[in-house]
Amino acid sequence: MIDSVLWVGGLIVAILLAVSRFARGVDKKATQPAQNPPEPVGAIHAREVIETALSEETEAIKQAREGDDPAGDLAALANMANRARK
Numbered sequence: 001m002i003d004s005v006l007w008v009g010g011l012i013v014a015i016l017l018a019v020s021r022f023a024r025g026v027d028k029k030a031t032q033p034a035q036n037p038p039e040p041v042g043a044i045h046a047r048e049v050i051e052t053a054l055s056e057e058t059e060a061i062k063q064a065r066e067g068d069d070p071a072g073d074l075a076a077l078a079n080m081a082n083r084a085r086k
Contacts, residue, residue, distance in 0.1 A: 060077060064076075
């Protein structure tokens with residue numbers, strides 16, 4: 001009889017410890033909000049340079065399409081881009 005009481009008591013204590021451990025783990029995760037990693041300065045600078053170059057190139061294409069010789073102007077832009085890739 002005493003053995004079964006000790007087993008039941010030990011089981012209850014083990015269950016309470018397991019529940020308290022899981023409850024503490026849930027609280028810690030809930031209190032820490034998710035944070036985004038900081039964006040590197042190089043990426044910000046590169047993005048600005050790319051956006052500036054894109055706007056300049058689209059403006060040049062728009063002006064070439066609306067000029068007196070659209071085919072010639074667009075061909076000149078294509079030749080410059082081809083030379084820049086080499």
